[in-house]
Amino acid sequence: MKILIAGAGEVGYHLAKLFSYESHDITLIDVDEERLAYADKHLDIRTLEGDATSPTKLIEANVEVTDLVISVTSNQSINITVCVFSKQLGCKRTVSRVSNDDLIKNKDRLDIKSLGIDEVISPEALAAEEMHLLLNQSGFTDTFEFENGALKMIGLTLRSKAAFIGKTVQEAAKVYPGIHFVPIAMQRFGTQYTIIPRGDTEFKRGDRVYFVTDDEGLEELYKLTGAEKRVIKNVMILGGSNIGRTLASQLSSNNYNVKLIEKNDKKALQIADSLPNILVINEDGRNVGLLEEENIEKMDAFIAVTENSETNIMSCLVANTKNVKKTIALVENMDYFQLSHNIGINSLVNKKLIAANNIFRYIRKGDLVAMTKLNNMNAELMEFKVKSTSLVCGNSIAEIDFPRTAVVGGVIRDGKGEIALGDFVVKEGDHVVVCCLPKSIKRVEKLFC
Incomplete structure (x- = not known):
C-alpha cells in the first residue's frame, strides 16, 4: 500500500515506523529538516521536505496514486487542509488528526466526508478514553x-x-x-x-x-484471577494538558470526585473556569509535600498526564507508596511498558x-x-x-x-x-x-x- 504521512512529529514518526515494518511504500513529509533527517536515518522510507498544504508538494509526493494520506501535524487546520487537497488531487482515503473534541463529536452532522476527510482522530481524546475505561x-x-x-x-x-x-x-x-x-x-x-x-x-x-x-465473564475473571475489584470514586489528575482536561471533564460528568493539579497559572485558571465541578490546584505536582497536603492517600486513583514521561512515572510511584489503589501514567517511550509491571505502576498509556x-x-x-x-x-x-x-x-x-x-x-x-x-x-x-x-x-x- 502507498501511504503518505504529513507530519514527522512523535505520532507521524511512530506511524511511519510501524507501517515500514510491514513493507508499505511510505512517504513522510514535513517542514522540519532535522525531523526528516532522523526519520531518513532510522527508517526505510522516503522523506520529503516542504509544506504539505501545498498542492505542488503533494503532487511531488505522488498523492494522485496514494492509497492513504494521514495528516498528523500538531496543527488541526493544516491537517484538515492536507486531507481536503489530497482527496481532490486523487488520493483514495484520508485521515486527519484534530485537537478539537467538538469536531469529533459533531463529525457526522458536519458531513466531513463530503469535504474529503474520511476519518478524524484525536490521540489525546483516545488516550483519555482509554484511561476512563481503565478506571x-x-x-x-x-x-x-x-x-x-x-x-x-x-x-x-x-x-x-x-x-x-x-x-x-x-x-x-x-x-x-x-x-x-x-x-x-x-x-x-x-x-x-x-x-x-x-x-x-x-x-x-x-x-x-x-x-x-x-459481562458475565468479567465477574468470573475477577474471582478466578484474584484481581481486586475496586470502587473508584476519588481521582487525582496530575497535569492540565488536553488529555488531563478531557479526562477530568469525562470523569466529572460521571460523578467522580476529581482533583486536578496544574502548575501553569493561566492554564489552571482556564480549566477551573471551564470545569467548575472539579477542584483545580495551581501548584507543582512533583512536590511530594503538596500531594500529602491534598490527601493523596485518600485517593482511589492517581493519573499522571504531564508532558514528561519520567515525571508521570515517578509521581505514580509516589502514589503507590501512599497505597493509592490504581495508578495510570502517560508515557512516550514504549520501552517503559515492561518496566512498569516490574516496579508496580498499574497501567501505562501511550497516545502514539x-x-x-x-x-x-x-x-x-x-x-x-x-x-x-x-x-x-x-x-x-x-x-x-x-x-x-x-x-x-x-x-x-x-x-x-x-x-x-x-x-x-x-x-x-x-x-x-x-x-x-x-x-x-x-x-x-x-x-x-x-x-x-x-x-x-x-x-x-x-x-x-
Whole structure:
C-alpha cells in the first residue's frame, strides 16, 4: 500500500515506523529538516521536505496514486487542509488528526466526508478514553471494548492467588459451567515471547495474559484471577494538558470526585473556569509535600498526564507508596511498558500507540471494524465484519482454516457478544474478534475478504 504521512512529529514518526515494518511504500513529509533527517536515518522510507498544504508538494509526493494520506501535524487546520487537497488531487482515503473534541463529536452532522476527510482522530481524546475505561475495569491493567462493550479485552498479570495457576486452559474453562471468556495471548514472566494459548497451554505465576470476555465473564475473571475489584470514586489528575482536561471533564460528568493539579497559572485558571465541578490546584505536582497536603492517600486513583514521561512515572510511584489503589501514567517511550509491571505502576498509556491502532485498520484487508495492538506483546486483536463472500461465512469455527498462531476471541451477533466455540457457525453480518501474531495476519485477512 502507498501511504503518505504529513507530519514527522512523535505520532507521524511512530506511524511511519510501524507501517515500514510491514513493507508499505511510505512517504513522510514535513517542514522540519532535522525531523526528516532522523526519520531518513532510522527508517526505510522516503522523506520529503516542504509544506504539505501545498498542492505542488503533494503532487511531488505522488498523492494522485496514494492509497492513504494521514495528516498528523500538531496543527488541526493544516491537517484538515492536507486531507481536503489530497482527496481532490486523487488520493483514495484520508485521515486527519484534530485537537478539537467538538469536531469529533459533531463529525457526522458536519458531513466531513463530503469535504474529503474520511476519518478524524484525536490521540489525546483516545488516550483519555482509554484511561476512563481503565478506571471502569479497575482490577485490570489493560482494556479495550468492541461494539460499545458487547465484548471486552482485558489484560492482567497472574498472581500467586489466582485459581488459574498450574491449570491448563482446558482445565480452567471447566471451573465454571458456561464459557464467558477465552485467553487470547500470553507472555511468560521475564520473557518477550508472545504465546497464542491452546487447550494444553498451562497458566503460570507471573504470566501476563489477555482475555476476551462478555459481562458475565468479567465477574468470573475477577474471582478466578484474584484481581481486586475496586470502587473508584476519588481521582487525582496530575497535569492540565488536553488529555488531563478531557479526562477530568469525562470523569466529572460521571460523578467522580476529581482533583486536578496544574502548575501553569493561566492554564489552571482556564480549566477551573471551564470545569467548575472539579477542584483545580495551581501548584507543582512533583512536590511530594503538596500531594500529602491534598490527601493523596485518600485517593482511589492517581493519573499522571504531564508532558514528561519520567515525571508521570515517578509521581505514580509516589502514589503507590501512599497505597493509592490504581495508578495510570502517560508515557512516550514504549520501552517503559515492561518496566512498569516490574516496579508496580498499574497501567501505562501511550497516545502514539492508541492513535496508530485507530489508523492501522485502514491498511488491513477485509472489512475491519476495529483493531488494537496488545501492549508490550507482538500480537494484534482485530474485529472483522463477515461478508457473504467471506471464506468463514457459513462455516463453524472448527471448520475454518485458522493458523495455529491465531485464535477467535468471540463473535458479536446483533449487538450481543458471544464466546464462540468449535461448533459455532459464522453468519453474514457477524463481527468476529481474532487475535493473531504478525506472521498470521495475511492468512487471517484472506478469510474475511
